[in-house]
Amino acid sequence: MSVIEARFGARDAKLSGAVEMIHGAGGRATAELIRTLFRRHLDNPLLAQGNDQAAFAVEAGRMVMTTDAHVIAPLFFPGGDIGSLAVHGTINDVAMAGARPLYLSAAFVLEEGFPLADLDRIVASMAAASRAAGVPIVTGDTKVVEKGKGDGVFITTTGIGVVPEGVEISGDRARPGDVVLLSGSIGDHGIAVLSKRENLTFETEILSDSAALHTLVAEMVAAVPGIRVLRDPTRGGLGATLNEIAQQSRVGIRLEEAAIPIKPDVSAACELLGLDPLYIANEGKLIAIAPPDKAQLLLAAMRAHPLARDAAIIGEATQDPHAFVQMRTRFGGNRMVDWLAGDPLPRIC
Amino acid sequence: MKFVDEFRDQALAMGLAAAIAREAVPARRYSIMEFCGGHTHAIFRYGVHDLMPENVGFVHGPGCPVCVLPIGRIDNALELAEEHGVILCSYGDMLRVPASKRRSLLKAKAEGADVRMVYSVDDALRIARGNPSREVVFFAIGFETTTPPTAVALRTAKAEGLKNFSVFCNHVLTPAALNHLLTAAGLDVDAFIGPSHVSSVIGSRPYEYFTETFHRPVVIAGFEPLDVMQAALMAIRQLNEGRAEVENQYIRVVTRDGNRKARTIVDEVFERREGFEWRGLGAVPDSALRIRDSYAAFDAEKRFSIVTRSAPDAKSCECAEILRGAKKPVDCKLFGKGCTPDSPVGSCMVSSEGACAAYWTYGRFRQEAA
Ligand code: SF4
Numbered sequence: 109m110s111v112i113e114a115r116f117g118a119r120d121a122k123l124s125g126a127v128e129m130i131h132g133a134g135g136r137a138t139a140e141l142i143r144t145l146f147r148r149h150l151d152n153p154l155l156a157q158g159n160d161q162a163a164f165a166v167e168a169g170r171m172v173m174t175t176d177a178h179v180i181a182p183l184f185f186p187g188g189d190i191g192s193l194a195v196h197g198t199i200n201d202v203a204m205a206g207a208r209p210l211y212l213s214a215a216f217v218l219e220e221g222f223p224l225a226d227l228d229r230i231v232a233s234m235a236a237a238s239r240a241a242g243v244p245i246v247t248g249d250t251k252v253v254e255k256g257k258g259d260g261v262f263i264t265t266t267g268i269g270v271v272p273e274g275v276e277i278s279g280d281r282a283r284p285g286d287v288v289l290l291s292g293s294i295g296d297h298g299i300a301v302l303s304k305r306e307n308l309t310f311e312t313e314i315l316s317d318s319a320a321l322h323t324l325v326a327e328m329v330a331a332v333p334g335i336r337v338l339r340d341p342t343r344g345g346l347g348a349t350l351n352e353i354a355q356q357s358r359v360g361i362r363l364e365e366a367a368i369p370i371k372p373d374v375s376a377a378c379e380l381l382g383l384d385p386l387y388i389a390n391e392g393k394l395i396a397i398a399p400p401d402k403a404q405l406l407l408a409a410m411r412a413h414p415l416a417r418d419a420a421i422i423g424e425a426t427q428d429p430h431a432f433v434q435m436r437t438r439f440g441g442n443r444m445v446d447w448l449a450g451d452p453l454p455r456i457c
Numbered sequence: 458m459k460f461v462d463e464f465r466d467q468a469l470a471m472g473l474a475a476a477i478a479r480e481a482v483p484a485r486r487y488s489i490m491e492f493c494g495g496h497t498h499a500i501f502r503y504g505v506h507d508l509m510p511e512n513v514g515f516v517h518g519p520g521c522p523v524c525v526l527p528i529g530r531i532d533n534a535l536e537l538a539e540e541h542g543v544i545l546c547s548y549g550d551m552l553r554v555p556a557s558k559r560r561s562l563l564k565a566k567a568e569g570a571d572v573r574m575v576y577s578v579d580d581a582l583r584i585a586r587g588n589p590s591r592e593v594v595f596f597a598i599g600f601e602t603t604t605p606p607t608a609v610a611l612r613t614a615k616a617e618g619l620k621n622f623s624v625f626c627n628h629v630l631t632p633a634a635l636n637h638l639l640t641a642a643g644l645d646v647d648a649f650i651g652p653s654h655v656s657s658v659i660g661s662r663p664y665e666y667f668t669e670t671f672h673r674p675v676v677i678a679g680f681e682p683l684d685v686m687q688a689a690l691m692a693i694r695q696l697n698e699g700r701a702e703v704e705n706q707y708i709r710v711v712t713r714d715g716n717r718k719a720r721t722i723v724d725e726v727f728e729r730r731e732g733f734e735w736r737g738l739g740a741v742p743d744s745a746l747r748i749r750d751s752y753a754a755f756d757a758e759k760r761f762s763i764v765t766r767s768a769p770d771a772k773s774c775e776c777a778e779i780l781r782g783a784k785k786p787v788d789c790k791l792f793g794k795g796c797t798p799d800s801p802v803g804s805c806m807v808s809s810e811g812a813c814a815a816y817w818t819y820g821r822f823r824q825e826a827a
Contacts, residue, residue, distance in 0.1 A: 366467070382809075384502075430822070432821070432822050434822055436504075437502070437503045437504050438467060438503075439467060439470050439503040439504065439505070439508075439682050439683075440467050440470050440471060440474075440504070440507070440508060441503050441504020441505055441506065441507040441508055441682075442504040442507055442822070443501060443502055443503065443504045443819040443820070444818065444819050444820065444821050444822050446798075446817070446818045446819070446821070
């Protein structure tokens with residue numbers, strides 16, 4: 109029996125113990141950790157070859173590549189955890205080019221003392237997310253840092269994908285008159301995570317919306333190959349993402365607040381905390397911008413997919429040299445939707 | 458998908474807007490000060506201006522706890538974190554407020570000071586319990602709303618015999634500020650929209666003195682945009698009828714006597730300071746609270762022998778005038794140039810309740826369009 113197995117007990121028994129410096133030293137303990145934990149969950153032919161890289165054939169055409177570092181507190185939250193998030197986030201970044209994701213890589217930075225049982229849960233969740241999405245994790249790496257130099261676990265995932273012919277989606281392609289669509293309710297992820305922060309105590313049933321959006325994107329691109337912009341409003345929420353697009357495309361954007369879907373629980377939590385849902389993170393929603401004559405077609409394609417049943421047209425791009433994002437409020441007035449300075453903060457008064 | 462905001466219903470808003478347009482006499486101007494930053498924020502966030510006739514205007518008041526704290530007190534907080542090496546617990550907005558030499562708690566944190574953002578005083582208590590070998594100071598700010606929780610925390614700390622917890626007290630009082638605005642500061646407005654949450658604690662009675670002495674209507678209103686509009690309508694009616702009374706739009710929460718229990722706890726722990734410096738208003742008599750001697754062990758000012766020196770605001774920053782209702786953010790030549798929420802020069806650009814931040818964040822297109 110190996111050192112690790114002695115400590116972990118039998119292969120499938122619940123892992124006990126914690127990450128130690130030796131797990132990152134590159135020796136036998138590292139190999140055992142990879143074998144008994146990572147490879148056990150993430151099993152696929154490319155990873156099983158056990159090389160430092162994965163070799164595969166590529167299709168002709170345009171490829172996309174993206175990378176994303178994931179840090180989140182708490183690591184486990186209602187509706188997901190850092191593992192599923194690391195898979196979904198990168199698949200979505202690939203998909204937002206209209207691309208079909210092919211492969212992922214994952215790099216882990218583990219903090220000494222991190223419970224192996226938690227690591228096991230996280231890797232199992234990554235495996236499940238990657239299997240469900242049909243996008244395998246084909247190569248990876250693990251390092252261990254001393255206690256106090258990390259925050260449990262950091263995961264960096266990289267993804268590659270291929271763009272179907274004729275699709276050209278980019279943040280700088282929005283034109284005045286284009287229509288802005290949103291795939292569903294905003295703020296679910298951020299509020300679910302906030303509700304579990306130790307220093308904030310409020311009860312909510314909200315689950316994170318964390319999901320892989322590539323099958324939705326495939327349907328959308330098939331229906332309307334001329335989609336101009338796709339983007340997932342993650343950190344910074346709808347507000348920040350629309351500002352990015354407005355800047356890149358040099359257009360204004362006008363929103364209709366009443367058209368933006370939001371769940372009553374999310375809205376109530378935002379009221380309570382003095383937060384604006386426009387700036388709360390999402391992990392399973394996308395914004396699409398398309399020419400006006402294609403808007404209804406695209407909306408119908410979105411609503412036909414289970415991840416975008418509540419899709420809505422929420423506004424339009426306008427001619428505006430300031431590239432302002434503005435909104436007609438539910439109340440009938442007008443306001444800007446600006447970038448947020450720093451993190452959203454609950455009000456004091 | 459259904460939405461829960463019954464108070465933001467557009468039809469109601471339009472109804473109120475129509476009533477205001479009908480009742481506001483075209484020949485006169487109505488200048489209404491909303492005391493609270495919470496109201497300022499609601500007005501901008503929901504675009505309430507757009508629903509008001511041209512002769513009804515809002516003047517933004519000093520009711521933003523982050524905005525009114527003078528630089529000297531923020532310098533004190535820096536001193537606690539850097540020289541005394543305490544764990545300084547503070548609300549998020551406070552971290553970004555510029556202190557002397559454009560330093561801030563956020564910069565101190567980046568340079569290694571142990572500054573932690575908390576959401577409530579309870580978080581600070583929790584940190585103190587978890588770090589028995591460190592001194593933990595809660596940087597307490599706010600009006601009458603945030604005072605009772607601080608008082609409760611001090612009582613808890615005493616009961617538990619927590620040796621490493623203290624409060625740097627900066628709690629301030631609404632009526633004193635209002636009085637000062639109308640006397641020393643020579644504010645010229647026709648009516649006030651009074652604070653909602655604050656009044657739920659102190660009640661509506663303290664405002665009766667103002668309506669009698671200064672003959673200005675005070676309408677206490679909630680923080681929802683419809684509350685603000687309804688309060689404006691009530692104030693306009695009073696002015697048209699020559700009345701100056703305390704009216705309560707926020708009956709769903711505010712009573713004449715407020716929350717007696719909360720006031721009793723506050724009285725047990727705090728006493729009035731003879732004077733306290735406010736940004737914009739200068740030294741205002743009887744306008745702030747300090748920790749009573751019976752709780753001296755938990756008073757960071759005593760524990761660390763803190764002395765406050767008054768420090769000038771940044772050059773060209775008009776926060777003082779803005780907090781007095783004498784100027785608007787756009788009158789400041791730094792507005793949007795040297796000063797934005799990403800890199801604030803004055804406190805009014807930091808908090809979402811600050812007038813400069815509200816103008817910049819929600820209302821900037823108005824200037825660009827003009
Ligand atoms: S814009 Fe900045 S510098 Fe000018 S008054 Fe406001 S906070 Fe002060």
